[in-house]
Amino acid sequence: MQVFGPNELVDDVLKRDFCIGCGACVNLCPYFRSYYGKTAMLFPCTLSQGQCFAYCPKVEVDLDALSSGLLGSAYDGSPLGGVQEVLASRAGEKTGPGPFQAGGTVSALVSFALQTGRIDAAVLTDREGLIPVPRLVTEASEVATYATSKFTAAPTLAALNQGRRDGHTRMGVVGTPCQVTAVAQMRLNPLDKKDFQDGVGLVVGLFCTWAVDTRRLAALLSERVDPRGIRKMDMPPPPSELMVIDTGRGKVEIPLDEIRPLVPQGCQICPDMTSEWADVSVGVMEGTPEWNTLIVRTEKGRELVEEARQEGVLVTEAMPETNLGRLRTASLNKKKRALVRAREKGVLNTSDDGSRSALRVRDEVLKRILG
Amino acid sequence: MSHLVDGEPGSRHLMMGNEAIARGALEAGVSVAAGYPGTPSSEIIETLAKAAEARGLYVEWSTNEKVALEVAAAASFAGLRGLAVMKQNGVNVASDFLLHLAGSGTRGGMVLIPCDDPGALSSINEGESRHFARLVEVPLLEPGDFQEAKDMVKWAFELSEELQSLVMLRSVTRLSHASGDVTFGALPEGQPQAAFHCDGFVLDANEGAVMSAPVDYKHGQQHDKLKKAEALFETCPFNTYTGPEKPEVLVITSSACNLYSREAIKLLDVEGRVGLLKLGTTWPIPPRLVEKHLGLTDKVLIVEEVVCFLEDQVKILTAELGAQVGVKTFFGKRDGSLPMVGEMNPDHVAAALAKILGVQAESVPEEYAGRAQEAGFVGAPGRELTFCPGCPHRASFWSIHNALELDNRKGFVCGDIGCYTMGVLPAGFSTLKTVHAMGSGTGVASGFGKLGPFGLDQPVLSVCGDSTFFHSAIPALINAVHHKSDITMVLLDNSGTGMTGFQPHPGLPRDALGEDAPAIDPAEVCRAMGARVEIADPFDIETTQQVLLDLLQDRKGVKVLVLRQICALSPEKKGKKLYEMTLDQEVCVGENCGCNRLCTRIFRCPGLVWDHEKQAARLDEVICTGCGVCASICPSGAIQRREVA
Known part of the structure; x- marks a missing residue:
């Protein structure tokens, strides 16, 4: 992957309106900042290469380079990415109660990793009203406080960058596919820095179909909901076609037809539903709201899950084949939509030409995905 | 300074033009002087303020130029001598009252001294005040050197009393701020007494009401006064001719251009070929005097700065006198002999004269000019305009800029006049996007803030200095509040009129004379209007940005953020580190x-x-x-x- 600088980042991401505000460029330098769900560049920077560009998941992401660097093999476009095992899971008895979105698997694994010293801090996402806010957490007991889905694009990785500046060396990051992609790029030391430390000890990926733009959601909801009162947001599985907001004074239902137009451009070209570059990925389990889908991807992920299960922190079961099939289909469909959209927009690079796109994937893999 | 008051009659002193003007006002026995700070005029009021106690004057820095002219006029109405001082664009501010004052007439000597800034050395315009004299029909005087700067002020008061009219005396930067020898006259004895006689017949100029109506009658009177002025100007000693009896070229000029013309004639060594008619009375011009000199030659070069004024008058007169003086060839701005814009200088005049006379004009040898340009290009470091070290404006603009970028809705800032005008430059991170007259930032913002229904969804901000707030931003802010305009005004309160030298303003607890004065708190004024008001220290970048972001989210009506931090150069702060x-x-x-x-x-x-x-x-x-x-x-x-x- 060729690394450019902040000017190219502005051209390729901010001006193309692909920025999803993941926070990968925030807190690296004084120039990029996140405010109210949007990333802004405060002043021009003249460098020809920068961490901002190197980490951004919306500059030209070279899927082959990522796959080779992390998994040791070229990107093959399989629906769920690299998989060791797919399980059904939920928090075990030893995990305290929480306001979990589903089975509490993420909170269980992250607090367990903190307790056992696998990670020295957790990079999580909080919400102030409707605004997602990054949090760096060092107490296992705090982890569950930030559970539940946010649905809005969040600058979570700003906390990772801050944590690295503060001297944390093995942070656990909980992130959406775009954030996990940024972390993956970061871990490959794209600027070939000497004594490089990525500061990451564990990556827990979340499933994500799309997120919505914070400001536009706030504008939509401003007439119907007091953002300070929001307790939980949910999108029940099909065929509900609703976003349900629990305000503490009853539930407000917003038709998804009103929500979909708020999905940022950057989400529409994202080919990853299951956070393929994580150690483990977690999502809901269709038809079973008390359970999660858990994809174990790496050796590190497998060891964590295994130990958590032995300690009673996590409960797992085999994943029914029908669920697995549906997951694959949904994931593949997201890939197809994204690649078609990217090709329509002229930001899909299937050759080695010099133009800067948003995604680079080999032609044969593209054909395989699109069938 | 002490010689200003103690200097003996007949003694000579090296004085700045503005000090000479102040001395002239003291010799005239001025009782009341009022002004608003503005380069190049500020030293006149400052000098008079220092002499106030010894000479029994009342001197004030008024809230704005219109008020200054009103305050000085009151002295005249009460039979005292009153002086108002301002820079060129101040006359625009004062112009409404100026028109009425010209119509109403005056009693005690009443003089308005505008100091123009050709070339905009300390301004963002090179506005002209001379044309106001013609527009409102009052006599205009222009000193041509430092001695005249003093002497003509005294004469202006006498003329004003003789005509019962306001008299304008115009200076320019190069006269106000340069220095020359001045021989003092005597200071008057005794303290004049004030009384306003207003119970007489309504049309009685000395006992009746003071006003510009009935207009036909008063306007007619005004013209009689101008006729009288014209007659007096025919023999005025401040109109001088130097040169041969039969010059090839007649130069007609006034003000600092007199000095440039003299220098140019000498530079070209053409004293025997060029005549110089220097007019001290430039409106109305004395027709017989000018006619006499027009008769000397057929070639006339008119040397003046900025907008044609003398050139117009002389051409009109020549047309009227066609039968007597014949056809003339005019050189000046309109034929391109002299530049239409910018400051005049001896080189420009020499080039024009050389062209007319067919001689070589080389003020700087070509080789030297080439070498100087080369050395400058390679050797001189880039020195852009910037804020001083420790200037609160840099910190304020940093926060405003960052807040607008973070807010990310293409918000912009409307500004006006002050050191903070540099907010338009990289020094202020190019944060300002409109710059106009004093107080206009908030007025323009008030208008932008009503464009929401037309699709303008960018946040609208204005910046305004503390002195500017009192000068002219208050009506704009009231307008914004009353019309529910959605704007945020950032009041850059550096506790003084910083750019012109820390003159006090109504927000400070002291006046021009250094005496205690009730301070008016701009924050309280804004609150009383109904605006949401926050106060922060611009040096606290974090808090300032947070407050600004919060105000930008508040979409309803007028918000005011007072950023309070004293100017780094102010006498109270200079040299003291936080x-x-x-x-x-x-x-x-x-x-x-x-x-x-x-x-x-x-x-x-x-x-x-x-x-x-x-x-x-x-x-x-x-x-x-x-x-x-x-x-x-x-x-x-x-x-x-x-x-x-």
Whole structure:
């Protein structure tokens, strides 16, 4: 992957309106900042290469380079990415109660990793009203406080960058596919820095179909909901076609037809539903709201899950084949939509030409995905 | 300074033009002087304020120029001599009252001294005040050197009383701010007494009501006064001719252009070929005097600055006198002999004269000019306009800029006149997007704030200095509040009229004479209007940005943020550091990713210097004022601050 600088980042991401505000460029330098769900560049920077560009998941992401660097093999476009095992899971008895979105698997694994010293801090996402806010957490007991889905694009990785500046060396990051992609790029030391430390000890990926733009959601909801009162947001599985907001004074239902137009451009070209570059990925389990889908991807992920299960922190079961099939289909469909959209927009690079796109994937893999 | 009051009649002193003008006013026995600070006029009121106690004057810095003219006029109505002083665009502010004052007539001597700034050396316009004399029909005088600057002021008061009319006396930067020898006259004895007689017959100029109506009658009177002035000007000693009896070219000029013309004639060594008619009375011009000199030659060069004024008058007169003086060839601005814009100088005049006379004009040898240009291009460092080290405006604009970028809705700032005008430049991170007259930032913002229904969804801000707030932003802000305009006004309160030299204003607890005065708090004024008002210290970047972001989210009506921090150059603050600053060059990230010289490339306080050798920033301890702001912006912690006990 060729690394450019902040000017190219502005051209390729901010001006193309692909920025999803993941926070990968925030807190690296004084120039990029996140405010109210949007990333802004405060002043021009003249460098020809920068961490901002190197980490951004919306500059030209070279899927082959990522796959080779992390998994040791070229990107093959399989629906769920690299998989060791797919399980059904939920928090075990030893995990305290929480306001979990589903089975509490993420909170269980992250607090367990903190307790056992696998990670020295957790990079999580909080919400102030409707605004997602990054949090760096060092107490296992705090982890569950930030559970539940946010649905809005969040600058979570700003906390990772801050944590690295503060001297944390093995942070656990909980992130959406775009954030996990940024972390993956970061871990490959794209600027070939000497004594490089990525500061990451564990990556827990979340499933994500799309997120919505914070400001536009706030504008939509401003007439119907007091953002300070929001307790939980949910999108029940099909065929509900609703976003349900629990305000503490009853539930407000917003038709998804009103929500979909708020999905940022950057989400529409994202080919990853299951956070393929994580150690483990977690999502809901269709038809079973008390359970999660858990994809174990790496050796590190497998060891964590295994130990958590032995300690009673996590409960797992085999994943029914029908669920697995549906997951694959949904994931593949997201890939197809994204690649078609990217090709329509002229930001899909299937050759080695010099133009800067948003995604680079080999032609044969593209054909395989699109069938 | 003491010679200003104590100088013996007949003694000679080297004086700045503005001091000479002040001395002239003292010799005239002025009782009341009022003005609003503005370069190049400010020293006149400052000098008179210093003499106030010894000479029994009342001197004030008024809220704005219109009020200054009104205050001075009241003295005239009460039989005293009154003086109003302002810079060129101040006359625009005062012009409404000016028109009425010209119509109503005056009693005690009443003189308005505008100081124009051709070439805009200290302005953002090169506006003209001369044309107001013609527009409102009052006599205009223009001193042509430093002695005249003093003498003509005294005469202006006498003329005003003789005509019972306001008299304008116009100076320019090169007269006001340059210095020359001045021989003093005597100061008058005794304290004049004030009384306003207003119970007489309504049309009685000395006992009746003072007003410009009935208009036919008063306007007619005004014309009689101008006729009388014209007659007096025919023999006025401030209109002089120097040169041969039969010159090839007649130069007609006035004001500082008199000095440039004299120098140009000497430079070309053409004293025997060029005649110089210097007019001290430029409106109305004395027709017989000009006619006499027009008769000397057929070639006339008119030398003046900015908009044609003398050239128009002389051409009109020549047309009227066609039968007597014949056809003339005119040179000046309209034929391109002299530039239409910018300041005049001896080189311009010499070039014009050389062309007319067919001689060589080379003020600077070509070879020298070439070498100088080369040396300047290679050797002179780029020195752009910028804020002083420790200037609160730099910190304020930093926060405003950052808040607008973070807010990310293409918000913009409307500004006006003050040091903060430099907010339009990189010094203020190019934050200002409109710059016009005093107080106009808020007026223009008030208008932008009503364009929502037309699709304008960008946040609208204005900035305004503390003196400007009182001068002319208050009506604009009231307009915005009353019309529910959605704007945020940032009041850059640096506790004084900073740009012109810390003259007091109504927000401060002292007046021009140094006496205690009730201070009016702008924040309270804004609250009383119904605006949401927040106050912050611009040196506290974090809080200032937070408050601004919060105000930008508040979409309803007028918000005011008062950023209060005293000017780094103010006498109270100068030399006093808030913090001892240190910069660790080992920690500095320099040009690398993670900083890329934020402090020396973007923030650019002159107290921070890029050390090419060490590839790190360096503190210039000599000029650092210890404001501490750079420690807040340094991303690596290389810059540290320690509070000065």
